[in-house]
C-alpha cells in the first residue's frame with residue numbers, strides 16, 4: 066500500500082517539487098502551467114532547479 070502523506074495545505078494546491086520535473090524530457094514547457102485557465106501555477110523562486118537537476122530527477126522517477 067502506498068505511503069500516506071500529509072497535504073502541504075488544505076487551502077491551496079501545491080505541486081510536490083520532489084515529483085515535478087517541469088516536464089523536462091517530455092515537453093518543452095511545463096504542461097500544467099500551459100493548460101491552466103487561471104494561471105495558478107506560480108514558480109517558486111525559493112526552489113529553482115537547473116536543467117541537469119531536472120533531468121536527473123526525471124531519470125530517477127521514470128524508467129527509460
Ligand code: SF4
Nearest residue numbers: 085086087088095097
Ligand atoms: S505537469 Fe509537468 S510541470 Fe506540471 S507538475 Fe507535472 S511534471 Fe511538473
